[in-house]
Amino acid sequence: MRLKKLYISGFKSISNESPQTLMLDSSLTTLIGHNGTGKSTALEALNKLFSIDPNLRGLSVNDFNVPCIEQADTPKNLVVEAWFDFPKLDENSVEIPHIINQMVATDDSGSLLFRVRLEGSLTFDYSPTGEVEEDIWTVSSTKKTPDDEDKSRLSGAIRSAIQVNYIPANRDPLIQLRYSSKAILGRLLKAIRWSDVEKENFETKASDLNAVAKTSPALKQLSEAIDTSWKSIYKGRYLKDADLNFPLSNIDEVLKLLQLHFNSDESGNKMDASLLSDGQKSLAYFALTKALFDIDKSIQLASNSGDTTHFDAEKMKLPIFSLMSLEEPENHLSPHYLGRIIKLILDYAEDGNCQAIISTHSASIVGRIEPSQIRHFSLNSDTKSTAITKLDLPKKEDEKSKYISEAVKAYPEIYFAKLVILGEGDSEQVILPKILEAFSTEIDTHSISIVPLGGRHVNHFWRLLESINIPYITLLDLDLDRNGGGFGRLNYAIKQLYTHKNVTYFHDKIPPLLPKWNDASHPKDFEIDYKVVGKINIMDELEKNNVFFSSPLDIDxxxxxxxxxxxxxxxxxxxxxGPKGETENESPKDKASLEKSLINAVLKESNEGATHYSDNYLNNFLWYKYRFLGTKSKPASHVRLFSKLEDTYTPEEIKEKLPTELKRLALKTQKILEEIIE
Incomplete structure (x- = not known):
């Protein structure tokens, strides 16, 4: 049994005008997005349906979405639905829990599903603060708004058999160590099968403790003093005697005193759970939760195989489906613990009737998650309501798909950025932050991510970023005179643009109009004459679509x-x-050979010669080869040289001398950031 999707309408930050469907992964679903975008709304919606804590279930006035243009006392409605499906055990069979066997429906494809619908209404007819009514149903159809005859009341037994275990961002294990059916430890202790001998041993020892207390003169004197004072005040016959004693008359009272301790060192010193740090408390909370699931699983296996167990399955109330809902696991924990927590969650979700959902702001966690398991939350800029998006990734499982997946896992900060700049390589990661800083646009202050992607599969990254509403700029190498460079690079970018989205002046009729990559004309001067608007410079138009080129070769x-x-x-x-150059004693033939070798080193094989470079290009090529084509690290070289630049020039002089295309990129960055609504 799997939770396939969660449908939410009119609940908290999700409006009725724009209801959202959260599609869940079969094991782990990760919710990401900026603060206030609605991640907690999704977790709370699950709690309203199936939380193991009854206090988290009931609807309140504050659960109803209030549109920006609507009066607060306007009647409101909300709907939260959970759709479960049943994965096939083999080609022809599925397993449906007996308790819901008569309540499943069939979807359009013929697959079985179990649909639960929570309906809530808020009215102000008889109370200015509002009156809330709620109903929870099972639905036997797939209609968006089911008919009354398709709905049946969901029984309390079935609702309790589907369990959402919510782990909040602030995790206090002491809450789960109480002898209460709501607490993890209490639930386990209450379900233990005690033998008569065990019960008698506990109660005998408890009685012995009270007997020892009676022999203490100090305790006896204190008890008698309290009793005398009580009788002087209270004259009734009922409750007339007061006795100072340990409340240990039965095994339940003994178990209430049970505490979790940690051995702090080899000497045997113990530490109470209340003395743990916030991070240690979080770890203890996770350990308790995992212990509960492990015991649940062992009892389930024992029950299915007919084996005996130390716990009463009836008292444990084993679920037919269990979901761990974890909010911000990174709270109070150092990054190296997060990998263990994710492994714990994934191990839990491997069970056929278990799933997990986590919400996070941690790039460290996102980097450990498959991109297909991520759901992005954002706010609609007009309605201020939540929008939930599944990442748009390549459909095929091929090398291209693997590259995209590994790239976004390597740079998970893109999900939390306000703007992403896609570059060709490591050099951009060093140079662009310095350039943006010169334009008072620090990348950390403005949440800008610079991601080196080598220019590969750029259209897929565009589509990915579009799907999660994150603006982006692309900086590619123009590669003039390299095989396939120049107009070839423009051709590639234009095709990716019009294939990926609607752009005004680029379509499939444009690439045939471009010269070949080795044409003598320069791409920056190339124009196309459009019938309506006249001549348009193609590189200028690409920059209007946020595609820039490092010219004439690359950013280095x-x-x-x-x-x-x-x-x-x-x-x-x-x-x-420095580089080893030609000497005056070399013959013209040797000099020509060295020049050709240098050009081939910089422009690579099958080049057309350096036809688009300035007169002193050989000296530039010589230093380019020395600095960036040898064994030296490009990023390290740029860090060192930028430090030298800052010693040589003032900030304004550096800004003035920067490559013109990078100046335009910095100005475009500023413009985009100004348009972003927090």
Whole structure:
């Protein structure tokens, strides 16, 4: 039995005008998004249906969504639905729990489902503070709004057999260590099968403890003093005697005194759970929860196989379906614990009737989750209501799909960014933050993520970011005179743009109009004459669609051209010897051979020669090869050279000398950030 989807309408941050469906993964679903986007709303909706704590179930006035344009005392309605399905055990059979066997329905594809619907209404006819009514049903149809004849009251027994175990962001294990049916430890203790001998032993020892207390002169004197004072005040015959004693007349009273302790060192010193740090309390809470699930599972297996167990299955109230709902597991925990917590959750969700949902702001956690298990929460800028999105990922399980999956796992911060800049490689990660800082746009302050993707499968990253409503800018290498570069790079970007989304001036008739990659003309000067609007510069139009190019080659070469005095000189402080160039004694033939070798090193094989580069390109190529094509680390080189730049120039001088395309990118970044609504 699996929870397939959760439908929510009119509940908290989710409006009736824009109801949301949360599709769940078969094992673990991860909810991400900025603060206030509705992640807790989804978890609370599950609690309203099936929480094991009755206090978390009932609807209140504050559970109803209040649209921006609506009066607070307007009557309101809400709906929360859970749709369960039943995965096939083999080709022809499914297993349906006996308790709901007569309540399943069939969907359009012929698959069986179990649908639970919570309906709530809020009226103000007889009370200015509002009156709430709620009903919970099973539904035997797939209609969006079921008919009355399709609805049947959900019994308390069935509702209790579907259990949502909610673990809040602030986790206090002491709550779960009480001798109460609501607490984890209490539920387990109350379900133990005690033998008569065990009960007698406990009660005998408890009686012995009271007998020992009676022999203490101090305790005896204290008890008599209290009794005398009581009798001087209270004159009734009922409750006339007061006695100071241990309340241990039966096994239940003994178990109430049970406490969880931790051995702090080899000497045997013990620490009470109340003295744990916040992080240790969180870990203890997780340990208790996992212990409950492990015992549940062992009892279930023993019951199915007919074996005996130390616990009473009836008292345990074993669920037909169990879901762990975990809010912000990263709270109070250092990152190295998070991997263990995720493993604990995944182990739990491996069971056929168990699933897990977590909400998180932690990039460390998201990096451990498969992208297909992520659901993104955002707020609609107009209605201020929650929107839930499943990531748009490549459908096929191929190398391209694996690349996208691994890339987003490697850079999980993109999910929490206000703006993402997609670059070609590691150099962009060093250079772009410095450039944006020069334009007073620090990446941390403005939640900008710079992600190096090597230019591969850029359309899939566009689609992914569009699906979660995160704006993005792409910076690609123009690669002039490299095989497939120049107009070839423009051709690729244009095709990806019009394939991916509607753009005004790019469509399938445009690529055939572009020159070949090795054309003598320069891409930055290329225009197309449109009938209605006249001539349009193609690279300018690409920049309007947030696609920029490092020109003429890549960002490394752009920095060499702008700051040749720094990039093309030896850094003697760090022991640089500089590149080995030609000498005056070389023959013209050898010199031509060396030049060709240098061009091939920079522009790679099958190039057309350096036809688009400035007169001093050979010196630039020489230093480009020395700095960026050898064994040196590109990021380390840029960090060191930027430090040298800052020693050489003022911030304003650096800003003025920057590559022009990077200046335009920085200005576009500012413009996009100004348009983003928090």
């Amino acid at each position: 070469y752009s920095m060499i051209m702008s700051f040749s005095d720094v990039f093309c000189s030896k850094d003697e402080v760090h022991g640089e010897r």
